[in-house]
Amino acid sequence: MADVLISVGLLVVGFVLLIKGADFFVEGSSSVAKMLKVPSIIIGLTIVAMGTSLPECAVSITASLTNNNALAVSNAVGSNIFNLMVVCGVCALFNPLAVDKGTLKKEFPFSIICAMLLLVLGYIGMVLGRADGIVLLVLFAGFIIWMVRSALRARAEASDEEYEVLPVWKCIVFIIGGIIAIKFGGDFVVNGASTIAAKMGLSQNLIGLTIVACGTSLPELVTSVVAAKKNELDMALGNVIGSNIFNILFVLGIAAAMSPMGFIMENVIDIIILMVLSLVVWGFAWTKQKLDKKEGIAMLIMYAVYLVYICVR
16 A cells, blocks of 8 residues: 555655656756747747647656556646547537638648558557557658648747746756657656556556546646637647657657557557547537637536546446
8 A cells, every 4th residue: 555655645746756857857948948039839830839748758768668668658648638628628618719721621631641641550460569669750741841841930929928038057057958858758657557557456557548538638738728718719620639759759769769658459449539539629620610608618528428438448
């Protein structure tokens, strides 16, 4: 019992380090980018979108390197399902969530294609190997180039007031401190989650899909809820979709390239569920180009049903 309590403590400390580390890293990096006259829109599409996904990245890479492969895959897939259904669902409860038409036509379908590609690569041989990881990383590089080009076209609309510029010394402290916190936070979460799974007879897959996925998705939840409260509604869904693409292409890409990850049938089923839920939310958003309160409640209920399913299967 003492081991479980210590592991729960490690898990909580790990989540705090991950979330605060991501905050510091984003703030420091954003200020450096502003000093270098990088447009705010590019900062938002790259540094901030990646920064909110750093916890997933730290956990999945650490899990992959320590051969906790089930935790690596389930964390990324579980985070994507949580982002889509809970983050967007909660935001829609505050205000109808406006959806940019360009996001509906480009990024949203691309996120579903990414999930489909992950399913195909993982199902072939039931392993996500180094070559598969490289394929995902090459696609990620292409996606970043696409985002930057889109941002440059829209730079005239970008606001220069979005980020506060910090002193250079503070930027360095924030970036280095953020990286250290993310590194140790990832270690603590993986060690804590693995011990809890072993002691309580739960699978790493279940722990990864629930506790770890929800914990590492807290930055996306906080960022999107704040945006919704400030009526910056067009940002919220775009932030979630961008994070979901990052989780599959970069997080799992780099984890697989460093250490091949075995797939189990539960991973395959969860990716199919992610694709189905993505299509449902895409349909919701397409009808009125927004997600209203009723649809937000429906999304949260669907997530609750999914949680019950993964706990009893």
